[in-house]
Amino acid sequence: MKRLLLIPDGMADWKNPKTGKTPLEEADTPNMDFLAKEGACGIARTIPDGYEPGSDVANLTILGIDVRKYYTGRGPIEALAKGIKTKIAFRCNLVYVENGVMVDYSGNRIDDREAEIAVNALNSALKEKMKDFKLYRGRSYRHILAIDRDIDRDIGGDVGGNNLTETNKTNLTETKTFAPHDIIGKRIENYLPKGKLASELREFIRISEKVLPEVTDKANMAWPWSGGKMPNFPSFSKLRGVRGTMISEVDLLQGIGRGLKMNVVEVEGVTGYINTNYKGLAKAALRAFKEDSFVVLHLEGIDEVSHEGNYELKVEAIELYDEKIVGYIIDRLDLSEIAIMLLPDHPTPVEKRTHVSEPVPFLVYGGKRDDVRMFTEKSCRKGMFGEISGLKLIDILFSS
Numbered sequence: 289m290k291r292l293l294l295i296p297d298g299m300a301d302w303k304n305p306k307t308g309k310t311p312l313e314e315a316d317t318p319n320m321d322f323l324a325k326e327g328a329c330g331i332a333r334t335i336p337d338g339y340e341p342g343s344d345v346a347n348l349t350i351l352g353i354d355v356r357k358y359y360t361g362r363g364p365i366e367a368l369a370k371g372i373k374t375k376i377a378f379r380c381n382l383v384y385v386e387n388g389v390m391v392d393y394s395g396n397r398i399d400d401r402e403a404e405i406a407v408n409a410l411n412s413a414l415k416e417k418m419k420d421f422k423l424y425r426g427r428s429y430r431h432i433l434a435i436d437r438d439i440d441r442d443i444g445g446d447v448g449g450n451n452l453t454e455t456n457k458t459n460l461t462e463t464k465t466f467a468p469h470d471i472i473g474k475r476i477e478n479y480l481p482k483g484k485l486a487s488e489l490r491e492f493i494r495i496s497e498k499v500l501p502e503v504t505d506k507a508n509m510a511w512p513w514s515g516g517k518m519p520n521f522p523s524f525s526k527l528r529g530v531r532g533t534m535i536s537e538v539d540l541l542q543g544i545g546r547g548l549k550m551n552v553v554e555v556e557g558v559t560g561y562i563n564t565n566y567k568g569l570a571k572a573a574l575r576a577f578k579e580d581s582f583v584v585l586h587l588e589g590i591d592e593v594s595h596e597g598n599y600e601l602k603v604e605a606i607e608l609y610d611e612k613i614v615g616y617i618i619d620r621l622d623l624s625e626i627a628i629m630l631l632p633d634h635p636t637p638v639e640k641r642t643h644v645s646e647p648v649p650f651l652v653y654g655g656k657r658d659d660v661r662m663f664t665e666k667s668c669r670k671g672m673f674g675e676i677s678g679l680k681l682i683d684i685l686f687s688s
């Protein structure tokens with residue numbers, strides 16, 4: 289049996305006040321509706337209580353990885369995504385602080401070129417003073433602080449709202465940091481790193497305060513947060529007996545694939561937007577079945593237009609997805625020998641322009657059947673699976 293997991297990022301949504309419909313209800317989606325009609329549906333909680341609705345947490349949960357056990361923070365996942373070899377990683381923003389108050393978490397949207405100069409200057413200073421600290425450059429203000437040091441126990445997480453359950457707050461977290469976007473307008477002295485590594489992290493911040501104003505006006509401090517040890521995920525093949533192939537346009541999902549020791553396939557000409565290379569992505573999924581019996585195909589564009597807050601464009605993006613990904617693939621597969629699961633990782637309501645933690649609709653084709661005739665947020669609520677924990681999804685797909 290072949291198994292295909294299709295993840296249209298951020299597709300679920302709320303009702304639009306003008307049309308009275310969600311984008312998924314508004315869109316013409318004959319292929320997803322066919323799979324829902326011939327298969328079985330439900331809704332799934334992909335964000336465990338106490339976690340932020342990030343794509344990292346949601347997709348790990350869908351793949352059956354319990355984030356309460358394995359998730360060590362956003363920094364480590366982003367480091368994994370960038371292929372950074374290190375023992376500990378923090379997200380690190382270039383920020384702007386005025387009179388001791390956090391004013392801008394984005395370093396006034398510093399551009400890539402100026403950010404490169406800033407990061408290089410900071411790295412030169414670190415080389416002299418803190419040898420195992422190194423910044424890896426991302427886009428604009430978003431960077432990774434890698435600390436190549438053995439540490440006996442887990443660290444990581446943020447106080448102030450992010451990605452923490454009581455369990456790892458008390459048992460695992462020994463370094464407390466704060467997300468800069470959560471402390472805008474507040475005095476930073478109360479939110480400097482605490483606990484293990486605190487003195488080194490504070491020293492790092494002090495060095496950044498000296499170095500950055502010499503090379504840029506946009507940012508005057510580097511701010512580490514959501515750090516932890518690099519995660520030690522089980523391999524997917526150990527969990528399910530098959531290696532699995534991950535196909536995605538974004539490095540976050542590719543990083544998760546690498547972390548689970550899956551086969552990671554990159555496709556040329558993809559944009560992560562609605563003008564992406566649909567055919568290339570769909571063909572890559574079909575091709576992957578020659579070597580692998582389990583394939584994940586994640587698409588980013590629908591989430592992007594949701595963040596833009598564009599309802600009409602989201603409807604269009606969903607229709608393109610239905611035709612050029614779902615339709616293209618099911619027209620070319622022998623449907624008698626495949627199970628297909630399709631679900632968004634989390635809702636991204638256009639009205640809110642950001643992710644929310646509510647349950648997402650899912651469909652499974654190739655096993656049981658229920659009375660659901662269309663793939664929408666509302667219709668899937670009436671499906672035979674009801675509301676389930678996201679961690680059960682992979683079991684359902686692998687028992688179909």
Ligand SMILES: [Zn+2]
Binds near residue numbers: 297342346591634
């Ligand atoms: Zn997502």
